[in-house]
Structures are given as structure tokens and as C-alpha cells.
């Protein structure tokens with residue numbers, strides 16, 4: 001016997017579980033791979049867009065500054081022709097300031113840095129000294145970092161040196177750009193302002209914000225930031241960074257020509273990731289109907305595959321008949337082989353059980369039924385209320401046969417009598433050997449008179465059929481009957497035995513029937 005308890009899990013559940021696991025693993029892997037590829041693509045695209053955008057803005061600002069410096073250079077030449085004449089300087093400063101909106105103010109300073117002309121005149125800075133002496137010392141075209149002007153505005157200052165026609169250094173002419181006011185610079189950046197949550201800011205060489213979408217931050221000095229570090233080294237490119245405010249950003253950056261400034265265009269990393277999450281959600285929602293269909297197909301397939309084996313397992317548990325097992329639809333090779341093995345097993349078992357039954361219910365010497373068969377038939381008939389007759393038989397002086405001819409001849413006589421008995425019965429009658437030389441014949445649906453006739457026929461038949469070498473053998477018989485009154489079978493048997501005893505007493509070789 002196999003040991004251990006019956007496993008609770010069945011084949012269908014196992015198939016379903018493993019198939020589900022395989023599908024889930026594949027699905028998750030696909031989703032993860034899609035997520036990774038899409039993330040890389042989106043991040044790359046965002047970096048590339050910001051890099052290109054920063055480069056474009058830097059180029060435009062560079063061109064604008066170049067044009068500003070060119071205008072200042074032209075004015076410096078004009079002023080240099082007659083530097084001492086105040087009206088001449090003032091007129092050129094005014095023309096320069098008014099010709100477009102490049103500069104919020106224009107000033108002219110002498111070689112010592114003292115402001116000698118300015119426009120608009122409302123500034124009232126004439127006579128004051130420039131805050132930074134660098135342009136005076138450098139004596140070349142320059143664009144300053146952001147600083148606070150003499151009147152308190154946050155500005156950048158573009159300047160050109162003024163030379164006399166003889167080559168003497170006279171001072172400088174400069175234009176200021178007010179960072180908190182409208183000017184050509186923020187016009188350029190604002191015009192290109194992107195819609196997709198990217199934004200641009202501009203820093204000078206000292207990390208001051210020259211432009212920022214948040215006007216309150218203009219002038220602020222920005223802390224450590226990899227993009228600003230790179231752009232101030234004059235590099236252009238793109239990389240994921242952590243901003244000075246601690247947010248993960250995808251930044252493109254480019255250095256602005258002529259100025260030492262840098263443009264940074266950046267987008268929060270969360271923006272493409274949110275887009276990606278929405279995309280993945282759409283993908284998941286999109287695959288749900290097909291997944292449900294797949295699950296149903298899987299369920300069907302698992303049931304279809306496991307059904308033959310489950311049925312065979314059930315039949316094996318019930319030790320079902322071979323006909324039951326044959327009904328199982330074994331539609332694939334393994335199930336077919338198992339069913340075949342089970343059918344063969346069932347047939348062998350049936351055959352063995354049949355043999356054992358026959359051995360248990362029949363008398364091995366004569367092949368007639370034994371006492372158990374007789375009792376079983378009597379009980380059945382009693383329960384069914386079936387009328388019957390009982391003929392009890394005993395061979396006369398059988399001991400003498402044994403004594404005279406030996407036990408083997410005695411057996412032969414018993415077998416010959418059994419054959420004779422069979423020849424004198426109907427199909428439905430039941431002949432049994434219930435003792436050594438004692439026999440019972442049960443006759444269903446038979447009257448007492450008919451049973452007595454059968455008994456007499458048997459007696460005569462034996463008497464007239466010598467069994468060599470024993471010769472003539474005789475028999476005593478008692479006949480009883482059970483009718484509608486349905487007496488207890490044991491009483492009917494006792495009655496037949498009693499009559500048999502009377503037949504023996506009366507001289508043997510005779511039939512005694514109930515009266």
C-alpha cells in the first residue's frame with residue numbers, strides 16, 4: 001500500500017498554475033522590457049530635445065550679443081571721432097539707446113571710469129564712477145556678469161573701448177540690459193519657451209541667473225549643478241542631473257558665444273516617466289481582454305487535458321469495471337496507454353475475482369454449488385416470496401463403496417451422481433453438495449407433487465445407471481415444499497432432511513415427500 005495522505009492538488013490545477021506562472025512571467029518580462037526600452041527612448045529624446053533647444057537658444061543669444069557688440073563698436077568709433085564734445089557723445093548715446101530695444105540704458109565713460117554721458121538722462125549718473133574697472137583695464141569688447149547697477153538695478157553690461165583716430169584710449173561706451181525688465185534677451189528666451197514642461201534659464205560666468213521662468217529667481221546665484229559646471233567650462237551637451245533644488249532633471253546645455261554665459265534647457269524626469277506610466281497603463285488595459293480570453297482558453301485546455309486522467313484516477317480509486325474505464329475518452333497517447341493498462345488490469349482482476357468466487361461458491365469435487373450458494377438462494381427466494389421445493393438426497397451405504405473400492409472410487413461415484421443430477425434438472429434448478437454424500441436440489445416455482453416427481457426420476461435414474469466399478473448405487477430422498485405461507489428456509493430444509501431420514505428408516509432407495 002502506498003503511504004502518506006492523498007495530495008490535495010490535482011492535474012488541472014497544476015497545469016493552470018504552471019501555465020499561469022509562465023504567462024505571468026512572460027507578461028511581466030515583456031512589460032518590464034517595454035518599460036525599459038521606452039524609458040531609455042523617452043529619456044534620450046528628452047535629453048536630445050533639450051540639448052538641441054539649449055544650443056539653439058545659446059546661438060540666438062550669442063548672435064544677439066554679437067550684434068549688440070557690433071552696434072557698440074560702431075558707436076565707439078563715432079564717439080571716438082570727437083570724444084571731448086559732450087553734445088556729440090550724448091547724441092550718439094541717445095541714438096544707440098533708441099535705435100532698438102537691445103539696451104535699457106547707454107553710458108559713456110572716460111579712461112578713468114568716470115561716466116561722462118548717459119541716456120536716458122533721467123538716470124543722473126553722470127560724474128559717477130563705474131563699479132567695475134575690468135572693461136577699462138581689458139580695453140576690449142566685453143560682456144559683464146550680472147551685477148547691481150549704480151541705481152540699484154540688476155544688470156549686465158556690454159561695452160566696447162573708445163579709441164581716438166590716433167589710437168589713444170579714451171574710455172568706453174556701454175549698454176546695460178536690465179534683467180528684471182523687458183529686453184531683447186528675455187524676448188529671445190521667452191519667444192522660444194517650450195510647452196512640454198521644459199524650461200530654460202540663462203546663467204552668467206559667476207552662476208547668476210540672468211533669466212529664469214520664475215522672475216523672483218533672476219539674479220540668484222545658483223549652487224552646485226553639473227549642467228552649469230559643464231556649460232561654464234564651455235561645454236555643450238546633455239545629461240540627467242539633480243538640480244540645485246534637488247529635483248531629477250533631464251538637462252541640455254550650451255555655452256553662449258562672446259559672453260561666458262550658459263543656457264540650460266531642462267525637463268523634470270518625472271514628466272517623461274509620467275507619460276511612460278500612462279502608456280504602460282494603456283498597454284496593460286489593452287491586453288486585459290486578450291488575457292481574459294487566454295485565461296479562458298487555458299482553463300478549457302487544462303480541463304480538456306486533465307479530464308481523461310482525472311476520470312481514470314477516479315475509476316482507479318473506485319476499482320471500476322472495465323466497461324466504465326472504456327467510456328473514458330482518452331484522446332492523447334499517454335491517457336490512451338493508461339486506459340489500456342487499466343482495462344487489462346480490470347479484466348485480469350475480474351477474471352481472478354470470478355475464479356475466486358467460483359472457488360468459494362462451488363464444490364471442488366463435483367462442481368455443484370456448496371452450502372453457501374444454497375443458503376443464499378433460499379434467503380433470496382424467501383425475501384422475494386418465491387415458492388420452491390427442496391429435495392434432500394443421501395447416497396445409500398456410501399461408506400461401503402469407500403470401504404470396498406477405495407476413496408477414489410467413492411469420489412468417482414459422487415461425480416457421476418452430480419452429472420446425473422444435472423441431467424435431471426431444469427435450468428433454473430439449483431443442485432448443491434452440502435455434505436460428504438449429501439445433496440440438496442432446490443426447485444423454484446415448483447409444486448410439491450412436481451418436486452416429488454423429479455425426486456423419483458432422479459432416484460430411478462441412479463438406480464438404473466450402474467457406476468463402474470461400484471455397480472448399482474441407490475439413493476434416499478426427502479421432499480419438502482415452501483408455498484405462499486413462506487416458512488423459514490431452515491425449517492423447510494429440516495423438513496426435507498427429516499423426510500430423508502424417514503426414507504432411510506423405511507429401507508432406503510425411496511422418496512418420502514410431505515403429505
Ligand SMILES: Nc1nc2c(ncn2[C@@H]2O[C@H](COP(=O)(O)OP(=O)(O)OP(=O)(O)O)[C@@H](O)[C@H]2O)c(=O)[nH]1
Nearest residue numbers: 394395396397398399400402407408410411436437
Ligand atoms: N469418497 C468420498 N467419501 C466421502 C466423502 N465425504 C464423505 N465420505 C464418506 O461417506 C461416508 C458416509 O457414511 P455414512 O454417513 O455412514 O452413511 P452411509 O454409509 O451412506 O449410510 P447411510 O447413509 O445410512 O445409507 C463416510 O464413509 C465418509 O467417509 C468424499 O468426499 N469422498
